Amino acid sequence: MRFGVSFLPDSAPDTKPATEYFSDVLRMSRIADESGMHYVKMTEHYLHPYGGYCPSPLAFLSAVAAQTRSVRLMTGCVLPVFHHPIDLASRIAMVDAISDGRLEIGFARAYLPYEFEALGVPMDGSRARFEATVDAVGRLLTEEGVTLDTPFFSFRDATVLPRPAQAPRPPFWIAAVRSPESFVRIGELGHGLLITPSGTSFDDALVGSYRESFARAHGAGAAPRVAASLPLFVAETDQEARRVADIHLDRYLKVWTSALTRWDDTTSSDYQGYTGFNRIARTLxxxxxxxxxxxFVGSPAHVADQIGRFQERLAADVLLWQTDFGGLGGAEAFRSLELFASEVMPLLDGAPAEPAAATV
Structure with a gap:
């Protein structure tokens, strides 16, 4: 089992200045590196307190690379429908070189209507655009002289520079949330699976369908990988952990549901089941x-027990801790992460291991 930290800023200038936010998460990144965790992950979003502080995960991870020695760097996720593949592949290769081959790339399809509207990208057709862009990025990172002609972009004889430090390229992960077809397709493509279980509605069987489709498509020569991102707060006692964490979890939920408001009246053929789902989210x-x-909130022993129960359900390969939820930072966040490393990880046999190689 591998561990890391997963960041998704949910602050605005009137709640937490960007300089303070990045100071906090860069320090948490250093703690993760120094304590033997395996990953630092950052998410891309725009225009809203939900994620808007980080329009460029690759820029953030470049800063993390400069301040750490061995922790792996993961985008969680970049949104390829908003990028040209040559631009995205070139930036990926650059950060892979800066970090001496520590980069892993998580992709997500994007799902917030106001981002599509502001950036001039239609939601209908985004699934096909997403697959075409991810495929193009993969080819540009592994081939030279690439020529492609798609409904979304075209180019001839393209060789991106620099070339990736990792061979054949950084590992790919893809996020899935609700659509069974997405879980199956990620397995067929041979990429790692990123999930963010939340509330009471996550269907564990979706992860099983990913693993089954991976096995059918790739046999015994490659292994599926599942990474789950979840909020974490550890304190000396359960009562103290709940006292601090609940305030920040409720703040996070408020910001998240504010970002979902446009789904009250938005429909898209590529996002079946999303219209109106904020009505459920608002009750959480x-x-x-x-x-x-x-x-996962509590004392070290309680958190270790919670993780054990979660792993009985999903057996994730990587657990990525959201440690910045609701503007959480400063001494409380640093202490929580240090307690996890010093008192929870030993209970879970979470000692550092060599990074896994790319699957397909």
Whole structure:
């Protein structure tokens, strides 16, 4: 089992200045590196307190690379429908070189209507655009003189520079949330799976369908990989952990559901089941996240037990801790992460291991 930290800023200038936010998460990144964790992950979003502080995960991870020695760097995720593949592949290769081959790339399809509208990208057709862009990025990172002609972009004889430090390229992960077809397709493509279970509605069988489709497509020569991102807060006692974490979890839920408001009246053929789902999200509380086992809050012993129960369900290969939820930072966040490393990881046999190679 591998561990890391997963960041998704949910702050605005009137709640937490960007300089303070990045100071906090860069320090948490250094703690993760120094304590033997395996990953630092950052997410791309725009225009809203939900993620808007980080329009460029690759820029953030370049800063992390300069301040750490061995921790792996993961985008979680970049949104390829908003990028030309040559630009994205070139930036990926650059950060892979800066980090001496520590980069892994998580892709997500994007799902917030206001981002598509502002950037002039139609939501309908985004699934096909997503697959075409990810495929093009993969080819540009592994081939020279690439020529492609798609409904979304075209180019001839393209060789991106620099070339990736890792051979054949950095490992790829793809996020999936609700659509069974997405889980199956990720397995068929041979990429790692990124999930963010939340609330009470995550269907464990979706992960099973990913593993089954991976095995059918790739046999015994490659192994599926599952990474789950979940809020974490550790304190000396359960009571103290809940006292601090619940305030920040409720703040996170408020910001998230604010970002989902446009789904009250947005429809898209590529996002079946999304219209109106904010009505359910708005009912969630910090207690719901804790009781459903999708936010780990408590003393070291309690958190270790929660992780054990979660792993009985999903057996994830990587657990990525959201340690910045609700503007959480400063001494409380640093202490939580240090307690996890010093008191929880030994209970879970979470000692550092060599990074896994790319699957396909």
């Amino acid at each position: 509380t910090a207690k719901d996240l804790r009781s459903s086992g999708t936010a």
